[in-house]
Amino acid sequence: MKLKKRIPVIDQGDKFGFWGGKFGGNFVPETLKKPIEDLESQFNKLKNDKKFIYERDKYFKNWIGVPTRFIKLNNLTTYIGGAQIWSKVVSDANGGAHKIYNATVHCLLAKRSGKKVIIGDTGAGYAGKMLSMAAKKFGLKCKIFMGAKDIERQQPNVRAMKKNGADVIPVYSGSQTLVDAVSECMRYWVANCDTTAMCVGSTVGPAIFVRICGWSTSQISRELKRQLLDEFGAIPKKLKLYNCVGGGSSSFGFWNEFMDYDKKQVEFIGVEAGGPSKSKKHAAPLTYGSKIGILHGAAQYVNQNSDGQIEETESISAGLDYPGISPLHCFLKDAKRARYTAASDEEALKAYQIVTKYENLRPSLEPSHAFSVAIKEAKKLSKDTIVVINSCGDAYKDKKILEKKLGKKYDKSN
Amino acid sequence: MTNPINLAFKKAKEEKRPALVTYTVAGDSSKKQSLEILKSISNYADILELGVPHNTPVADGGQIQTSAYRAIKNGIKMNDIFKIARDFKKIKNSKPIIFMGYYNMIYQYGENKFIKNCKTSGVNGLIVVDLPWPENKFFSKKCKKNSINFIQLLSPTTSKKRLKSITKDSHDMIYYISMLSTTGGKLKVSPKRILNNYYKIKKISPKKNCVIGFGITEKTISSFKKADGLVVGSQICKEITRSLNNRQNPVINVSKMVNKLKKKIS
Known part of the structure; x- marks a missing residue:
């Protein structure tokens, strides 16, 4: 399975709407x-x-308020002591998410x-x-x-x-x-x-x-590309783009403009929801090798039993709590353009605590999954590596869960 | 040999009435009971649709969803469903049986193995809700080769051009969805308008047996006597639920209902 260059990935499907000949389609x-x-x-x-x-x-521009910020997380970078850590703060967008x-x-x-x-x-x-x-x-x-x-x-x-x-x-x-x-x-x-x-x-x-x-969320990577050029004068030699993946809309939009770059230069890392560490249930069909099936009109990797009944998922983050995954990500996985892994509920919570301790940024539980993996990997990376995490949602919606899990009142200001 | 589905239509035509097609979910409320229901209603129905329950059905309303979830909860598996069909076919007055379900169940079982098991279990036809034309061309050909009727669906949104292509690729039986609705919706279009669309299909494809489904109940069924066949599903599923809630025997209640339906179109 191969990606074509210079053709938008959304337009790489065949006449029946299948990417890579087998993902997507119209089962309606x-x-x-x-x-x-x-x-x-x-x-x-x-x-x-x-x-x-x-x-x-x-x-x-006038209503959503693009472009959203691209910022360096200086304190986090110092604390981790590896790659430079940056964030694309998509939660700046009107309404608080992509x-x-x-x-x-x-x-x-x-x-x-x-x-x-x-x-x-x-x-x-x-x-x-x-x-x-x-x-x-x-x-x-x-x-x-x-x-x-x-x-x-x-x-x-x-x-x-x-x-x-x-x-x-x-x-x-x-x-x-x-x-x-x-x-x-x-x-x-x-x-x-x-x-x-x-x-x-x-x-x-x-x-x-x-x-x-x-097509709509690709706005994120269009902005990021410009912001990277403004900041570094060129697309960095070692760039890693971390994003959480539920259905896959923010991650696809965060990566789209960088598809044609070699993955050694611009690597995509998708982080799925691994669910509670003690539970067998998860929402990570790509990481845990789920089989191809049909869900909501499209062929995709999906959590299911041997008969084809869709299985229940479990995740602390409602936005990632989905048994399937975009056909685009199935395609990117099998074409080996993107790498996928998972973070557990506990790991996401811990990442949320670290980020909010060091930075004036409140990623919701969804991007906290991506932060978790990025923080872990950034430690081992060289200082000239640029790690960017898409902070695609604001944590205010998770107030109730965060207060319960962390045992302290959610404070919007800090 | 004439296809048993065609024979059923022929027999109904000789009696100057539409064929009565019932829909029940395999394994609702248990494997044993769903077989009992099939046996009992086959005294009155001409063709039996057996729903293959799926837990993310995108075209089913509340009644059929309830039946499907109940069957899955009680442990029904694909192989049990084949067994129900096989056991049903052993009885004397067995009627044609059609499986109706979603493509993922076939896909996971394997298309070829699925068709082979349909054949050995005596399944006469298949309706796959989410495998529309032209995506179904390849699979429907495979079915035809194995003497299994692949039943194409038509709806009020189907264009005339599409209608022609679909009926051309269809086998002996076609299914007209009466209105824009999931299963179990109230009839929101007049029977006259539904029949007008039905006649349009019959004009293009006079030889195919066309059934009308969605919104057909005890109340509405007598308005459609001119059709080749009529499908009642959600009302039967609802009756099973009602019987279970009232601690009554669904087999008896559902049979009574199907008997009444038959009388209304006879």
Whole structure:
């Protein structure tokens, strides 16, 4: 399996939407064939349309507030005593996470196609929060599907969605987490696709949703490339980009512009959620060698039993708590462009404590997974190695979990 | 030899009524009970769809989800489902049986092994909800080679051009989804409009037996008497749930319901 150079990875799928001949595709009910085809032709036209790009960039700049910061973590670098540690603070974006890019693009597309309602799934609540913000901005009605367990553990984001006027629909089926939210959202779309647009919250789902999301979050690496050039005058000789991977939207966006570089120069490290260290359950299909299966319309590595029933996952971070993984990451793994590993709940918590102790930065539990691995590896790396971690979410939404686990009050200011 | 599915339609036509197609989930609420239900309702139904339960069904509403989760919780496995089909086929008045499910179950089992086991277990047809045309071309050909009917689905969103291509590639039976809905939704379109779409399909493909499904219940079934066949699923699953909740025997209650459905279209 090989990546092509100079062609965006989102456009490297075949005519059936398979990357590397086997990941992705469109395993959908007949009813969704037409709305998916409509969305495909709309997106294929608009992604090269200057006016549309101008419009997107205008909202990205004036509303999302790009570019987000690229900062050196001096104290952490000194404490660890190895590679230089930097962070791309994507949580600076309006709303506090990378989910805003995809949400904005989907609302722009929905507006253009004359849809009045947009629906979406959410795990950590960021995808839902951002979609509710964008829907409000663009005058669309919004419904968010969210697992009942996630509603319980991510209250700040639930409150934000409701404040933005979205209906938050609790999903009680299965494990009551992201996987069930995505299923329920797709079911709602099956029944209402004539009037309603769907936004899948990550680089998962039928191929077109993978492509739109990847195209949207690639804003992150476009900025980073410029920021690296400004800072170092050239792309560093040894650059390592660490990112957490749940569905895989932030990591794909963080890496996209660097695909054509040799991996010896620009290495991608994806960190999955290993779950509690004492539990067998995890959300790390790439790290622990899960088999290929079909989930939410796409072929991918996915946690499942021998019959093909999707297995329950477990992770402290709702945003990574998903049994599958983007077809794009399956492709990057098998093409050996990216390396994947996992961090446990405990390791992520410890990393969160270290980062917040030394730096004025509060990564949510999702990027704390990436920090954990980056901190461990950076120790052994030379001083001229540039390690960049995407801090793609703010920890405020994890307030309740952090207070419980760390036994002290969450203080937003320090 | 004529396909048993075609024979069932032929027999219903001779009786001037649509064929009654029922849907129950394999292993709901147990392996034994789902076989008992099949045996009992086959006294009235013409074709039996047996749902292969899956835990991330993207096209099923609450009733069928409840049945599927119950079956999975009670330990149903793919091999048990084949055994239910095999055991059912041993009885005297056995009817055609169609498996309906999601592609991952087939993919994990292995396409060839799955088809082979369908054949040896007496499964006559397959409906794969999330393997649409043209992605299903290769698999449906394999089914045909093994005398298994691959049943193509059509929906109100299917364009005319697509309709022509799909019916051309279909086998003896096709399935029209009456409205934009998951299974178990209330009929939100008038029967007249549904039948108009149905006649459009019949005009393009007069020889294929076309069934209508989604939203067909005791209340609505008599409005569709002109169709080749009608599928009732969610209402049966709901009746199983209701019976279990009331500590009644689902086998008896479901049979009564299917008997009533049959009378309404006879």
